[in-house]
Amino acid sequence: MTEQGVGASLLRKEDDRLLRGRGQFVGDIRLAGMKDVAFVRSPLAHAKVGEIRIPDSCRGQVFTAADLEGVKPIVAVSGLAGFKVSEQPILAFEKVRQVGELIAMCVGDTRAKAEDVAACVEVDLDELPAVHDMIKAREAASALVHEHWGDNVFLETFVDVGIEAAFDAPIKVSREISTARQSMAPMEGRGTVAYWDSRMEQLVLYTGSQMPHIVRTGLAECLGLDHAQIRIISPDVGGGFGYKGILLPEDVCLGWLAMRCGHPLRWIEDRREHLTAGANCREHHYRITAYADRDGKLRGIDCEATVDSGAYSSYPFSACLEAAQVASILPGPYDFPAYRCRTWSVATNKCPILPYRGVARTGVCYALELILDAVAREAGLEPHEVRLKNLVKPEQMPFDNITKKHFDSGDYPEALERALAAMDLKAIRERQKHPEPDGRLIGIGHSIYCEQAAHGTSVYSGWGIPMVPGHEQATARVTPDGGLELRVGVHSHGQSMETTLAQVAHEILGIDIAKIKLVHGDTEYTPYSTGSWGSRCAVMAGGAVATASREIAGLAKRIGAHLLQADPNDVEVAHGKVVGPTGSVTFEEIAHTWYLRPQDLPMSVDPRGLESTIGFKPVRDSGTFSYAAHVALVAVDPEIGDIEILDYVIVEDGGKLINPMVVDGQIYGGLAQGIGTALYEEMNFDASGQPLASTFADYLLPGPTEVPAPRVDHMETLSPYTEFGVKGIGEGGAIAPPAAIGNAVNDALRPYGAELLRSPMTPRRVLEAICAASKEKSAEAEREEAA
Amino acid sequence: MKPVNFDYARPADVGAALALLADDSLSVKLMAGGQSLGPMLNMRLVQPDLLVDITGIEELKRVEDRANEIVLGACITHADIEDLRVPDVTCGALPSVARGIAYRAVRNRGTMGGSLTHADPSADWLSILSTLGAKVTLRGRSGGRTIPVEDYMLGALEADLRPGEMLVSITVPKLSRSARWGYYKSCRKTGEFAHAIGAFLVDPDRGVSRAVIGATESRPIVIAEATHLVGDGKAERLDLAFDSHAAGAAIEAAGMADPIDRQTHVVALRRAIERAHTA
Missing domain, CATH: 3.90.1170.50 (Aldehyde oxidase/xanthine dehydrogenase, a/b hammerhead)
Structure with a gap:
């Protein structure tokens, strides 16, 4: 690693304009x-x-x-x-x-x-009549959003991998779990x-x-x-x-x-x-059953998942990206032998559901991780014991899971154990034995996921949506003064690519990143690309920039070798220079010669000059699998229903990190959104299909005082398939928090026997769960008395 | 979200404002701080012909310190109270509540008179001023009247303003040294509208014992004689005397049907009382 290359926590090049209010957004254009x-x-x-x-x-x-x-x-x-x-x-x-x-x-x-x-x-x-409830929308009597369909189902999918083998498991836990409709903000x-x-x-x-x-x-x-x-x-x-x-x-x-x-x-x-x-998103509903042995070993997962897709299939991701993905990603980072999942993408009279950071994963992680905690409670085990029994182990990597997802690398148990060690589970269990001075209840919860990112042609050709990503292209061009111009078709909406892609080029060419300019966000100037989505930019655009930079290195070496009167095989590119056995020439001299003093070059010079447009695909395009374990410590106020996050630990593995500071930023932002899903954000509708929140006074987002400073630890297990071993991590921060916080809340409410299974976990839902549990308890007591 | 076209006036005294209000041919809206009215204008929920900005009226920013009470001009801002630019006669109650209103940017412009007239049930001033026994003074072209704060609110977003009238000042009684008060509000996040407010005051020297349950669907529930809930104020721990069933009954009698809402409001009042010895 050099001071500016891959792995350096450089301050961002774009901050100068963005932090001074000098950015140019659409609203600034006159x-x-x-x-x-x-x-x-x-x-x-x-x-x-x-x-x-x-x-x-x-x-x-x-x-x-x-x-x-x-x-x-x-x-x-x-x-x-x-x-x-x-x-x-x-x-x-x-x-x-x-x-x-x-x-x-x-x-x-x-x-x-x-x-x-x-x-x-x-x-x-x-x-x-409005179709506003996705479950009722599937009933025969429902009004129809699109009459000529005959029903309200965009798509139904079904997968069954020997679920019957799980039916004799000693533990069977069933739950109905759901996430609210949200609005990205x-x-x-x-x-x-x-x-x-x-x-x-x-x-x-x-x-x-x-x-x-x-x-x-x-x-x-x-x-x-x-x-x-x-x-x-x-x-x-x-x-x-x-x-x-x-x-x-x-x-x-x-x-x-x-x-x-x-x-x-x-x-x-x-x-x-x-x-x-x-900007609606996220509305999922699960009927999920977990089968397990008494030691917590999963025997199978059986699930019916419904996603409220809204009125129309939006371009280009379609109305069923979420629900159809649910079936393939529900097994998460676990290894178990039997699986069944049926999904419905349902049309309703609401805005089209759009893919939001994490896409289907946030809901899937919520459903699976909550049911695993329910399994742990049923088996009398600690939740992490159940997970450690079932997580794919590092020696199994690379691993093809039950839905044929190919996990490229990683040590999932290590991430979980590190995260729990950071929180000191034992001390918390001890603390829980005594009442808190303020009357609140303490709970600890965790969740772990893996996130397929930068998946390419082989995956998306199967979905058959309007766009399928192929080779990602980049253009690299040395300017006459020895600077470097990079052109990519992806676009930054906050990912810091002006900095990180410059770091990638710097790693290979050694050109000072102040002299590397990224051009993106304009179809006139950049190679065709499906763009920035699916946590793909670091892997795909990073890979393309690395490939194009290597092409530039080869071209520069030939000109440099000529100027050094050396054999091209004897020269190397380092620190922005071509270095030979007896001396070196800078990129500036090489560029000046190519563009402005061609008379110094032989007829045999490579006519491509100092410019290259070239495509990149990873060795395998089935995607990188970054992952993380999140652990939340919460305090629940059982009288008012408030939930406070006291501490939050994240151990994540994104393979090689191009700029760790930027990755931390991605995680913080994702966590804030995950906390929104967990505790605040909810787009409600009435029975006539009217959205009930039209301002941020009604649609609550977490603010700075609601988002704790998380403790973040990185593992760096390289991907075997990508440049430098990088993995996509853009969405992960938003995937795990609702499940980790949800499990922590349910842990806190164990004395009441109450359980929350719907996000957001609002004060009202906390109180309703406590109320329902106490009614259940007294009904039970009455039954016992009667017996 | 842009307002309809409207005219704007910024009169220099109350008389001029009342003259503008008197024009029956126009729909006239007063603006004191604009922190609620601004968004309502933008969403076209309010479509006035004329907006009268009263923040230029010197009288409405005046403070009059009398023997037993203080009179605050309607355009005193939340931040004026918070920052103690206005003398505190409430043993810290008003400055403390001010600090918890929305966000600082709102407190810089938002005014006490504006908030009371907007009559949002979840507003802090409404609850704490009702608790303190404050009064509002309204003035029209034919004279003025003074009524208790809790009577000024008729219902959600509805103040008792007669045609051509405006709120000019709020009169807050001075508490005695032995007075104790407590205030608790339940919000899901900092600066958010309250879902439940509990407030109480015992001032044995003045023979006052009041409790208020706020952030209801409508007017705050004022218990003017609250000795059965908070005692006479002389006990070390006031909360020990708290009768949650009586509080729940008072809330139910006021029409709050939902049991979870009721529970939250009872707890808010109990916590307000608990806070008295740390106040």
Whole structure:
């Protein structure tokens, strides 16, 4: 490791502008003549759309579905057998299927004026019964979101690996476990600025996107344009978490109108739109049974999982990424012999469910880790004893699990044991024997997961969604002054890639990272990529940058060797120089010679110069498996129901860490979101499908005082398949906390015999669980008395 | 989330504000700190023709220190109380509660009069001022009236304001040295709206024993004679006398049907009482 290379905790290059408020986000862009857009949105969850009346005073400022001639709806199919296709209209016609669905686009000189116009538009809506409960939605009598389907199921999947063999297990524990619907909450919402560039004959669309190239592909399909006619620019992005990977109907609307209206247009999502109409995620329901021997050895897991997919299949991840993944990832980091899982992706009259950091894993981890603690209670064992009995062992690595997931490397038991040692389990068990002075109850809980990341072609071709990642490409180019330019198609929405990818190139070329510039977030300048999702950037873009940098090293060595009058086989690249047996030349001299003094080079010089675009795939593309053990110590107030996190330990293994400080940042942010899932965040709906939170006063996020400073420890088990042995870790922080905190709360409530099985674990749910347990106890006592 | 077009006025005295309020042809809204009204304007829940910003009125920022009470202008901010720019006559009760209102940014602008008039049941001022026996003074073009804080709130988001009237000041009685008070609120996170508030005051020298259960669905539940709940205030540990059944009955009588809500509010009051000896 050098001071700037792979493994260095460098301060971030992007901090200078971001921390001084000099970043450029979509909302900062001002174009001459730009007008604002506001939308008329459906106030009802399910209704027939009748007449839309536009006052004469607003003519020319309002556009409806009738205007969008030739524009195609957003369609995101899955190749999985039985998938039912939805068409998400750009502007509603015939029917609206969710609150907030777009009905009309309104233009004004300012957003306030555009909202004035929107307020003048009258829409006749004939309300239909809303489908708001995903479990009832599967019943035959349910109203239908898409009538021609005949039911409300996007997709049903089923897998059975000899579950019958587990039925005679002495321990059988069944639970109903669920996670609430949430709304992702990046600091920056969505936003789009669009105009038609008549010189380039191009629609230029600025949008904060994790995957600008996929937005271009989706937009080209909807608008019927060539790719060359669209340029997507994703400037600084203030958090994405999955929401900014989605092609929105708003993008299509603005693109369509920008081609016709002669001036730039802007739509900046406000927080009400974001919460009620946009960024929904996470709503899972499990009926899960664990079979085990008395010593805690798992005999099998049997599960029925339902995911509320909302009204439409969103582009490009589709409506069933979550539920279909549940079946394949539910076994977690464990080795057990029998498994059955049935999943349903259910359509309801809510916003489409979108992939949120951790995607299906947060729900899966919650269900599996809570049931394992229930097994431990049933068997009279410590929860970690049950886990250690079942975790895949390091000597089994690489390991193909029961759903054919290929775990590349790792020592799961070590992570768990280290985390528990950091918390001193024994001392806590001792402490629990005596009442706390403040009357609260102490509980310790843990969870462990593994996270498949950067999975590629072989995995995604099976899902059959609109995009399948292949080779990830990068361009590396030495500039005439000896600097290095990197161009990648992934985009940072907070991942610090301007720093970390420079570190990767520096590791190979030794060029000072101050002279390495990352260009990303613009389809015009970067190689095609599926973008930033699935914790893939470090592995894939990092691998591509490493590969391109090695190409540059080879090209520079040949020119350098000529200048040194040495054999190319006798020179090396080090510290930004080509070093030969008798001397060295800097990249600056080499670049100057190639670009500006070609007369010093022989005719036989490599015509590729000092530039390379090249693709990368790991040795195996089945994904890296990072993992972590989380341990939470909580105090539960049994009178008020408050839960306080007293201490939090994370032991994680992300393989080789390119920049450990950046990884820590990822973990802290993920933990905050995981705490949100565990204790605060909940998007409720009433029976008519109305979302009940439209501001952050109603939709609670954890703040700085609710997120403890975690103690983080790293293991570094290299992946055998990637450059430097790195693994993707972007999502893990958000996966484990609800399960660890949930188990800690249930541990604290053991004296009451109460159990919480739904997130978020609110004060009311704590009190209800205590109440239910005490009723159960007194009923039991009565039964005994009667007997 | 942008407001409708409205006019804006910033009168220099109460008379001018009342003159603007008197125009029946306009929908007029007073703005004291704007911390609740601002978001309501943005969401177009309120669509006034004219917004009258009363924070430029010197009288409304005045403090009058009388023999047995202090009179606070309606536009005294939460931070004015918190930072003791206003003399404390409540043995620390008001500054202590002020510190827990929302976030500092809100406290810098939010005003006591604005909060009381907004009449959000979960607001802190409503509960603690009812506990202290404070009164509000309202003024219209035809004169003024003074009523107890708890009567000023008619229901959730509804204050007892007659047409053309505005709140000009809050009068807080001075506590005696032997007074003891307690305040407890249950929030899920720092700065969040309260889900339950308990507050009490015993001031044996003045013969006062009051308890308030706040953050209900509507008006705070005021128990004006609370000796059966908190005793006469002379015992070392007041909480030992606490009768949770009586408190629960009072809450139920006030219409709170949900047992978990009731439990939370009873506990909040008991904890307020427990805090008395550390206050």
